[in-house]
Amino acid sequence: MEKKIVIIGAGPTGLGAAYRLKELGHKNFAVYDRLPYIGGLASSFTDSAGFTWDIGGHVMFSHYKYYDDVFDKLMGKDCQLNMRECWVRMFETWVPYPFQNNIRYLPKDVTLECLLGLVEAQTRRNPKAAKNFEEFIDAVFGDGIAKHFMKPYNFKVWAHPPAMMNKEWIGERVAVLDISRAIKNVVLGSDDFGWGPNNQFKFPLFGGTGEFYRRFEKPLAGHVHLNKTVDVINPARKEVRFQDGEIVAYDELISTIPLDKLCNNVLTGEVPREIKKAAASLRHSGGYMIGIGIKQPCPSTKSWMYFPESNCPFYRVTYLSNYSPHMTPDNSRYYSLLCEVSYSEFKPVDETRVVDETIQGLVNAGLIKEEDRKDIVDTWVFDAKYSYPTPSVERDEILSEVIPFLESQQIYSRGRFGMWKYEVSNTDHSLMQGVELVNRLLLNEPETTIGMTYSSTTDGRNAAVHERSPRAGSGDPRRSVVSTGPAKTNPDQLGDQHEAHISEEELGVTVGPSAEKSLKTAKR
Structure with missing residues (x-):
């Protein structure tokens, strides 16, 4: 008989595991999530004003052919390929990234x-x-x-x-x-722009990042159960009890519950004190995602921007409306900015003031002008209490104790906060953690992602080719791509002292099989 595999969490990791189980013909599995929707931190929401928001500035680039194949199969033609245009705001000017x-x-x-x-x-x-x-x-x-x-x-x-x-x-x-x-x-x-793994990235045409994960619903129909909050997990009895009273037995358990909560708040029975203490020592930050919808044509072709200075609360802002023309009610009349503000015991943030401080920060950083406040027609806030798993100095030693203990109980903790390894918790990494774990459990294949290490090189990946792409986000800050409405303002009109006039895409695209194919397509 097939062993019963229970998956806790319907984010990228849980969905990846479930999809692979279905692909391999394994039928005895179930996915449970406390939320009324799937996608976890990769979800997206369309608010009452007609703006679509992601939980953070996701870009969908991949280290894996498997991930690419699944994306192409589920999304088909309902996506577009964007060129990254990324900047750093400092000293009242835009500095190209990195x-x-x-x-x-x-x-x-x-x-x-x-x-x-x-x-x-x-x-x-x-x-x-x-x-x-x-x-x-x-x-x-x-x-x-x-x-x-x-x-x-x-x-x-x-x-x-x-x-x-x-x-x-x-x-x-x-x-x-x-x-x-x-x-x-x-x-x-x-x-020097041709650095990094995500010079090009795909994005769903409709529904934001979350649309990709919503499309797992159909192939996983009958296996996913929502609004199911875990009360306790009993490793000795191999049972999960939910807050609604239902008890589900399992042979193998895949958990994406944050590791500190799993060990200290969920597991019952003989959990060694040192395991609980170690897991409780893991550190993380929370994040406020603040969406600002503005009734103006978008004034820039930028993708996202970094902000190291203290004149604004956010560390990153994304022109989310540049990722797809369907992220606002009407892309010729509206644009959207997604701002990210982190918090922790070392960096407290006042939730009651974070939106006002974000808007003032947009003015201070030169993204909007004072008179643009009157055109703000929408604000959206999401509090991600678990946003980034902190790679603390002691983290690897903690994981070396906690993960083997859990696996000795047939509990496999994976995902962004299940494995707590930020360096392998992009959405593609997270999905593949689930896929590779299933390959290990059913096919006896070794997992590779959870142990992946990267070398720091001078160019990030490979050498760059000097080629301008006509694809979305071509990057010239002085080119208007809005055919109706007022002409775009250029960054110099926002008080810049001097300006980088050339986009990073103009001078560099990461070279690899997929990038070379994209360049050939662009040339045609």
Whole structure:
């Protein structure tokens, strides 16, 4: 007889596991979620004003052919391919991303400070000796870049001091810059944009990021049960009891419940004290997602932007309406900004003031003008109490104790907060954690994603090709793509001192089989 597999959580990990079980012909499984919808943190919502919002600035790029195939199968033609146009807002100007590769756009005295700090760091300091993320920042980037960008920005993102974080999570998320490249960019005036894994990304035409996960409903019909909150899990009896009183038996349990809550609030029976204590020591941040709908044609082709300075509460803002023309009631008359504000015990945020402070921050950062306040027609707030799993210094030691204990009880904790490894908790990673676990349980294949490590390289992935793409988000800040209504304002009209005139896509697209195919398609 088929063993009964119960999955707790209908986010990307749970859906990936269920989809793979169905694909392999396994019928004896069920998915339960406390929410009335599937998708978890990858869900999207359309409010009463007609704006669609994501829980954070998701972009759908993939490290996996399997993920790409599932996306293509479920979405078909109902998506578009966007070119990333990403910026950093500092010193009243827009600096192309990544900041550390483009310090020539800063005021000259700051550029010199950053360059001298980089030379000093990389000739006198040893990043391998760094014991935490803060020491890594100092050793790799030097005092200038650390002071002006890396430390303030990372505190705004993580809501934890960088000294509390390990350096192993970094991988391809932080562009590491060597001295010769930095000097070349400054002296020759080179733009250095061709870095990172997501120069192109897909996005559903309708319904936001969550539409992709909503489309798992049909192939998983009869297996997904919503509005089911777990009360307790009894590993000895292999039973899950829900708050409505239903008890479900299992042979294998896949859980995406946050690991600290699973061990301390959900499991009953013989759970060692040291396991509970270790899991309780895991750290995380929460996040307010604030959507601002504005009744104006969109004034920019940007995708998303980073904000390290203290004149605004958010660390990232996304022109969500640029991801698809159907994210607002009418894309010729409205646009939307999605702002993200982190919080923790180290960085408290007043919920009653966060919207007002966000709007003021948009003015301070030059994204809107004071007179644009009257055109704000919609605000949306989502409080993600578990937003980022913090890669704390002690995290890996904790996981090395807690995960094996759970698996000895036939409980497999996976997903963004089930595995607590931020570096493998993008939506594609999360879905594949579920897929690979099922392959392990049914096919005896090893999991790879949960142990994945990345090398920090100077260009993130591969070399760049110099090619402008005509696809969405081509990036010239002075090109108007609005055919009706007032002409777009360019960033200089918002008080910039100087401006990067060339998009990162104009100078670099990550090279790989999929990128090369996209470039050939674009040329045609």
